[in-house]
Amino acid sequence: AQKVTQAQTEISVVEKEDVTLDCVYETRDTTYYLFWYKQPPSGELVFLIRRNSFDEQNEISGRYSWNFQKSTSSFNFTITASQVVDSAVYFCALNPQGGSEKLVFGKGTKLTVNP
Amino acid sequence: EAGVAQSPRYKIIEKRQSVAFWCNPISGHATLYWYQQILGQGPKLLIQFQNNGVVDDSQLPKDRFSAERLKGVDSTLKIQPAKLEDSAVYLCASSFGTEFYEQYFGPGTRLTVT
Numbered sequence: 001a002q003k004v005t006q007a008q009t010e011i012s013v014v015e016k017e018d019v020t021l022d023c024v025y026e027t028r029d030t031t032y033y034l035f036w037y038k039q040p041p042s043g044e045l046v047f048l049i050r051r052n053s054f055d056e057q058n059e060i061s062g063r064y065s066w067n068f069q070k071s072t073s074s075f076n077f078t079i080t081a082s083q084v085v086d087s088a089v090y091f092c093a094l095n096p097q098g099g100s101e102k103l104v105f106g107k108g109t110k111l112t113v114n115p
Numbered sequence: 116e117a118g119v120a121q122s123p124r125y126k127i128i129e130k131r132q133s134v135a136f137w138c139n140p141i142s143g144h145a146t147l148y149w150y151q152q153i154l155g156q157g158p159k160l161l162i163q164f165q166n167n168g169v170v171d172d173s174q175l176p177k178d179r180f181s182a183e184r185l186k187g188v189d190s191t192l193k194i195q196p197a198k199l200e201d202s203a204v205y206l207c208a209s210s211f212g213t214e215f216y217e218q219y220f221g222p223g224t225r226l227t228v229t
Contacts, residue, residue, distance in 0.1 A: 035217070043204060045158070045220035091157050102171055103218065105157025
């Protein structure tokens with residue numbers, strides 16, 4: 001079964017704090033992709049990153065970084081020096097092998113960054 | 116580059132009524148998706164089109180939901196008759212191809228069924 005678990009329902013931090021959003025996935029496929037999307041209050045899902053199952057290198061993009069560990073089936077997302085504009089719901093998603101582009105989403109983590 | 120367009124943004128209907136949503140994908144994107152996002156949950160795929168053909172509609176409640184993508188561009192999603200549990204945000208997304216391309220989402224249509 002394909003499944004994505006985001007155990008943190010809501011996180012609240014103060015501006016400039018670092019915050020890590022957890023994502024654990026389940027799949028029996030050897031080839032798959034993992035994604036993170038941001039959903040601000042406006043409702044539109046914004047693509048942040050895509051990582052394939054064969055690339056375990058961590059990635060950094062500005063204040064964002066991602067830690068992919070196949071051994072623990074985790075794909076965690078860290079925001080460094082958080083800002084109020086980072087407030088949103090963040091979704092982790094799995095795209096399992098099989099020809100279809102079906103994305104399996106977690107339930108999301110609502111991040112609130114307070115000034 | 117224009118993003119995925121959806122209309123209407125909001126819709127309120129009574130149960131047993133019908134409703135339709137419209138989506139215009141990013142130009143050149145062959146694949147189009149409709150997702151249902153119930154409050155507090157992640158989006159769930161309802162149907163996926165590749166050009167004007169259906170690739171996956173396994174989670175579409177076909178007794179009340181229908182979708183079409185005539186000419187392989189715009190798409191409409193219809194619910195008839197609506198139930199209270201259909202209250203959700205309906206998201207449309209598009210992607211360039213079928214090999215793990217990232218999906219770009221529209222702003223969604225928030226449906227309230229009373």
